[in-house]
Amino acid sequence: MIITDSDSSAISEVRQHFFRTFEMKDLGPLWYFLGIEVASSPKVYFLSQAKYANEVIHRAGLINTKLFDTPIELNVKLNITNGVPLDDPTLYRELVSCLVYLTVTRPGLAYAVHVVSQFVFAPRSTHWAALLRILRYLQSTIFQGLLFSSTSFLDLVAYADADADADWAGDVNDHKSISGFYMFLSDSLISWKSKKQTIVARSTAETEYRAMAHATAEIIWLRGLLSDLGVPQSSPTSLYCDNQSAIQIAHNNVFHERTKHIEID
Template identity: 65%
Template sequence: MTTVRTLIFVAAAHQWSLFQLDVKNAFLNGHLAEEVYMRPPPGLSHPRGVVCRLCCALYGLKQSPRAWYERFHSVALQLGFRSSHHDCALFVRRTSIGLVLLLLYVDDMIITGFDSSTIEEVKHQLFQEFEMKDLGSLQYFLGIEVATSPTEYFLSQTKYIHDILSRVNLTNDKIIDTPIELHAKFSASDGIPLEDPTLYRELVGCLVYLTVTRPDISYAVYILSQFVSATRSTHWAALLRTLRYLRGTLLQCLLLSASSDLTLRAYVDADWAGDVSERKSTSGLCVFLRDSLISWKCKKKSVVARSAAEAEYRAMAHATSEIVWLR
């Protein structure tokens, strides 16, 4: 999703139009390289012991995603695109006028660039290869609402938050100012075990996706995610606090602006032995391009740091890797 945010920012910075395309039954377009057989579908008369050999991929087949990507990749190469070295789902085509960028996410595409005539040509050629729908200007992509102004894009997941709150009947509940209690420490032995942690796991999964546009809950989600396998009453209470915070900040969104020069700025910090059970450090990272936040991360380190300085240096090393990838 970092690629999606960065692509939208680049379009805003150059005042390019963003268009969205949708491929109908994308996996059915893949060609299988292996021999795959299946039982005949119900209702089809056939001799006993006879099976069907598949010529094309079907939904539910483990080879289908790769077969679809390889088919689309070959078509993109024929259209003059090259796959990015850093994200294989991003395709770049250079023309005499400028760049054309195409981002694929399963069956959804975003296409943008300076050369509007080439964009229309590419769209026409894709429609000849696949059965597709032209959804027009980008407004809603993978659950993310996109609003535009002449120099800014706003990314939000308001409807997605509404759906999450509806699942726990928090639509009219009280609100809280912070997503997690300050200096809170949780362990796997606190509180009473939940009889059925299914809802907790589902809600945490929803919150993980919500961090695509809500960096303010990243640390809270990082904490809550550690207890999906052994959930207790204290963890459920912390989850409800995060949901009440979202209820009070429902309309917050991510702003991608094109008002200053192209400069990468990164901020990173780390605690020391902050995890009460493993004594490992946690680092936080956020990267700005111009004035726009395009990447962030909250992560527990894989090793135990012997000092606060070592924890800080390890966090800086991970931040440097992120910057190199973004550049």
């Protein structure tokens, strides 16, 4: 059964059922939950973590400091040996944990946070500098968040990419590439991920192809979830990728010697 905001009798029935089943009370319209602020109108919902982000910035002691337009320096290469070890890594680890939670409404931070989170076991001064840059960028964009429209078509669209084209095997620690995807329900972003691949790819095409495979798995799961929620996808889901070699491999399911090792993907 699908219940909309205008179906007041059904909403009241569900609410009363919860009251009878659980020990709970009605707190009114949702506006704040677990650090997430919710603003709504008849046409849109807006989720942000401005208050939580401000608390994180104050914890780091960043008041009236230089701001940045991007969360991470272009083509930055952090490793486990450069810089001086931090005397006390506790604050670094706490701030990284806070930033991970901030990616709930700030998907633009996902890649940068993924980078600094790789060094929580033994952070150094270079990692601390990268972390402060993220926080200064956050300070300049503190009121950004996620906007969900209630009037758009519910068509699922996906975008997949990897860092291979610009910097294949560029990680100086293990030479693995980072892949990611974004999933949109019409113009509303509903799912995203930035994650290091589990293997060292032999080419940029392989890296990009694996990124598409990860995105495809998410698409299949989301299509099933949307169907369970009463929003079945009647047409195929478009998956966009910017690597022509990976696209050609996806179009041709005949795997030859140079691509047979990625057949399972």
